[in-house]
Amino acid sequence: MTKSKKLPDWDLSEYYKGIDDEQIDKDLKLYAQKAKKFAKDYRGKVAKLSADEFLKSLKDLEKLSVLAEKLSGFAYLNMVTQMQNTKASALYQRISESLTEAAKDLLFFSLEYNALSDAQVTSLLADKRISFYQPYLKRVRKFKPYELKEDIEKTLLEKDITSGSAWVRYYEEFMARLTYEVDGKKYNDAEISKLSLSKDAKLREKAGKEINRVSKENSFTVSYIYNMIIKDKAVEDEKRGFKTPMSARNLAEEVSDKTVDVLAETVRDNYKDIAWRFYKIKAKLLGVKKIKYWDRNAPLPFESDKTYSWDETVKIVLDAYKSFSPKLYDVAKEFFSHNWIDVAPKTGKRSGAFCSGPLVTEHPFLLLNFVGKRNDVLTLAHELGHGCHHQLRRKNGILNETTRMTTEEVASVFGEMLVFQSMLNNAKDKKEKISLLAMKVNDMINTAIRQIAFHFFETRAHAERKSGELSAERLNEIWLEEMKASLGPSVEVDNNSAAIWEQVGHFFFLPFYVYAYSFADCVVNSLYWLKLSGKVKNFEDKYLKLLSQTAIGDYKEIFKPFGLNPEKREFWQGGLNLIKYYLVQLEELCKGGNF
Numbered sequence: 001m002t003k004s005k006k007l008p009d010w011d012l013s014e015y016y017k018g019i020d021d022e023q024i025d026k027d028l029k030l031y032a033q034k035a036k037k038f039a040k041d042y043r044g045k046v047a048k049l050s051a052d053e054f055l056k057s058l059k060d061l062e063k064l065s066v067l068a069e070k071l072s073g074f075a076y077l078n079m080v081t082q083m084q085n086t087k088a089s090a091l092y093q094r095i096s097e098s099l100t101e102a103a104k105d106l107l108f109f110s111l112e113y114n115a116l117s118d119a120q121v122t123s124l125l126a127d128k129r130i131s132f133y134q135p136y137l138k139r140v141r142k143f144k145p146y147e148l149k150e151d152i153e154k155t156l157l158e159k160d161i162t163s164g165s166a167w168v169r170y171y172e173e174f175m176a177r178l179t180y181e182v183d184g185k186k187y188n189d190a191e192i193s194k195l196s197l198s199k200d201a202k203l204r205e206k207a208g209k210e211i212n213r214v215s216k217e218n219s220f221t222v223s224y225i226y227n228m229i230i231k232d233k234a235v236e237d238e239k240r241g242f243k244t245p246m247s248a249r250n251l252a253e254e255v256s257d258k259t260v261d262v263l264a265e266t267v268r269d270n271y272k273d274i275a276w277r278f279y280k281i282k283a284k285l286l287g288v289k290k291i292k293y294w295d296r297n298a299p300l301p302f303e304s305d306k307t308y309s310w311d312e313t314v315k316i317v318l319d320a321y322k323s324f325s326p327k328l329y330d331v332a333k334e335f336f337s338h339n340w341i342d343v344a345p346k347t348g349k350r351s352g353a354f355c356s357g358p359l360v361t362e363h364p365f366l367l368l369n370f371v372g373k374r375n376d377v378l379t380l381a382h383e384l385g386h387g388c389h390h391q392l393r394r395k396n397g398i399l400n401e402t403t404r405m406t407t408e409e410v411a412s413v414f415g416e417m418l419v420f421q422s423m424l425n426n427a428k429d430k431k432e433k434i435s436l437l438a439m440k441v442n443d444m445i446n447t448a449i450r451q452i453a454f455h456f457f458e459t460r461a462h463a464e465r466k467s468g469e470l471s472a473e474r475l476n477e478i479w480l481e482e483m484k485a486s487l488g489p490s491v492e493v494d495n496n497s498a499a500i501w502e503q504v505g506h507f508f509f510l511p512f513y514v515y516a517y518s519f520a521d522c523v524v525n526s527l528y529w530l531k532l533s534g535k536v537k538n539f540e541d542k543y544l545k546l547l548s549q550t551a552i553g554d555y556k557e558i559f560k561p562f563g564l565n566p567e568k569r570e571f572w573q574g575g576l577n578l579i580k581y582y583l584v585q586l587e588e589l590c591k592g593g594n595f
């Protein structure tokens with residue numbers, strides 16, 4: 001890629017001009033005032049509000065949410081590109097604290113709403129203007145059985161900033177400050193994980209060993225943080241009466257515990273037939289008997305070193321989107337005519353990639369750490385999927401919209417699939433096809449299967465934490481067991497890599513999120529399979545409609561137009577079969593080959 005050309009940065013000035021923008025404090029003040037006024041207007045009165053007054057209260061709440069999201073969203077995005085700038089993290093913290101403080105004045109509303117009888121709720125929802133907010137109101141009521149008295153809710157909220165949230169923040173800042181050293185050169189976590197994807201086996205080994213060393217060195221601290229996070233969650237879960245550690249998450253996502261268990265079990269039953277089989281062939285392709293743990297994602301020796309410029313990447317991704325759906329393309333291309341993407345890696349910038357919209361009613365921003373590898377092309381396809389998904393649901397309004405993880409990854413993974421298929425179609429020779437298929441199956445395993453191994457790790461960690469703190473050694477042990485079971489005999493899982501779990505951020509900031517990757521991947525695989533089969537009429541329109549409804553429709557209902565039912569074991573197996581379909585193609589191409 002051309003180093004001289006400056007890659008685009010995002011421009012957050014549509015929210016605030018910078019850390020010192022005076023409007024920030026004005027808005028914080030305004031939020032507090034409005035929250036107080038809201039309490040004055042409606043506290044103790046929700047049961048007596050007329051339909052007009054109730055509607056007005058929702059609109060007031062909506063305005064408050066806009067202000068809060070704008071402030072915290074800006075502070076967050078402003079911080080993630082400069083994690084070492086203490087002024088930026090202090091601003092984020094100050095805003096979170098002020099908003100939390102002021103939001104205490106709003107707590108009564110959902111409690112009073114939940115105290116309404118079902119008949120009162122039905123009568124309010126009979127008003128068309130109010131029924132627009134049904135997804136939000138339904139969501140509020142869903143938590144009714146788990147709500148605590150107002151003073152306890154207030155205390156929990158207040159204490160969160162120095163308990164659960166504090167540990168998450170400490171974890172994030174701690175990890176961002178870690179430095180890794182290879183051949184006398186220092187790297188941050190994003191840079192070192194890129195080294196693990198190098199074609200140079202020696203370099204991968206050095207990076208792998210360095211990651212092992214750093215994880216081991218920090219085992220005590222990170223295990224301590226993890227124990228605190230799990231316990232903090234358990235205390236709250238118990239007070240609220242959640243049955244299992246993942247119940248709260250599943251309730252929020254409107255998925256039953258059973259559905260998730262069926263998914264996890266079905267995936268585990270496929271470890272051998274998909275993951276083990278794949279690593280066996282990958283070992284052959286790498287010319288080794290057993291793959292080193294850090295080499296699971298290694299590129300193949302004959303893979304071309306091709307790098308992609310930013311412009312090329314954008315073209316490949318947009319063309320693939322366009323060939324599937326001109327409507328989706330129209331949504332996607334907007335991201336490149338504005339400063340909505342922060343492209344290049346920088347010192348102190350958060351690693352990885354994400355899409356985040358301070359306001360659901362406005363466009364989102366994408367964060368990348370683009371270095372021009374083939375994987376970066378797919379990462380753009382992925383995050384752009386999130387971006388388009390966000391754009392398609394703006395009209396649902398800030399109260400109705402929420403992040404439902406089970407469907408949150410559909411658009412992103414589907415976007416990746418489109419770009420992969422176009423790359424495979426354009427592959428010139430057998431070796432390129434092999435390398436693409438190997439990469440894809442590798443990635444699909446990382447998403448659909450490996451995340452379930454992660455899921456079993458966290459399920460066990462939370463379960464064991466009930467009888468006391470887990471030592472770093474015990475956490476490492478569980479990790480190794482899950483890794484060995486999922487990776488199989490062709491991958492060398494040794495004790496040195498036992499503390500790598502520390503790097504899975506989701507364990508810390510979003511417990512029980514990891515299965516969502518597998519959930520979404522299997523859903524997408526099924527959808528994609530249907531698209532290939534051509535069996536569903538008007539697939540494009542149905543798909544776009546699905547995306548616009550992921551937060552407001554029942555998750556079982558929204559898949560109905562495709563004839564899919566996520567409650568059935570066959571549904572998950574169907575998704576996994578697509579991986580097998582690519583794996584078989586790979587095995588065929590490798591037959592008799594001397595690699």
Ligand SMILES: [Zn+2]
Pocket residue numbers: 382386409412
């Ligand atoms: Zn994603």
